[in-house]
Amino acid sequence: MNTVDITVNGALRQATIEPRTSLADFLRDNLSLTGTHLGCEHGICGACTVLINGEISRSCITYAVTCDGANIQTIEGLDDDPLMEALRQAFSEEHALQCGYCTPGMLITARDVIARHEQLTHDTIRRHMSGNLCRCTGYRGIVNAIARVANDAATNQQESPITTLGPAPGPENMTKRGRTLHQTLERAQPTLQRHSRHHL
CATH class of the missing domain: 1.10.150.120 ([2Fe-2S]-binding domain)
Known part of the structure; x- marks a missing residue:
């Protein structure tokens, strides 16, 4: 189990979760933010899209532990x-x-x-x-x-400019969460080794 601190829709959330818990499951099951939907669960359909540090991301294929220290926005947070x-x-x-x-x-x-x-x-x-x-x-x-x-x-852009978001998703930004992916997985490695590899 791993303890994470994740800011979700402006509120800091601390939870102890399994290393293989997807961000989508964490949002839905732990925080009851069911506006994030699960469709394909392979990162293809886009139903699970959220913002992670201003980047659009597929929460069904993102481990929640990799978002430790990150800022998450769901559809509920954009009301x-x-x-x-x-x-x-x-x-x-x-x-x-x-x-x-x-x-x-x-x-x-x-x-x-x-x-x-x-x-x-x-x-x-x-x-x-x-x-x-x-x-x-x-x-x-x-x-x-x-x-x-x-x-x-x-x-209306000059009168009321749209808030600039973070950098667009790309290979160089895919692991830029709170802690780096390497640091997070290093912490979770003992538990991860006990799990077989399979799709969420």
Whole structure:
């Protein structure tokens, strides 16, 4: 077992968890933040998307112990965010959701895309959102909703600039959590050796 200190939606949380506990399971089971959904559990569908130190991340394939000292934002932590509120309204009015299971991950990714890019076309939106899967809508409503909010944000940028997020996800940033992945796994190694390797 490992003790972690993780800031989630602005509140410091301390917990003792198994080294192989995924961040998604920690958020859902330990903190009852069930807006983070589990879909494929292989990091493909995007339903489990959260922000880790400002980076969009797949919580189903992220060990919670690697987030020791990190700052996590879930969909619940963005309730008062103006850009997120605009996206929620646009998703509703553009019929960008049906069952809603993928919507929290879609919204977090869409917010990140708009915040990072000043000019977005329907094609670039489709490309940036390609890691989030929806099995209901056919994506047209999703793309239209994001384009609408992006256009409004670009128009109002000088009056009310969007808060800059952290660096975009990439190979060089994948292990930049609270402690480094090497340090965290080194601490957890005795317990990890007792577990067989398998997908979460």
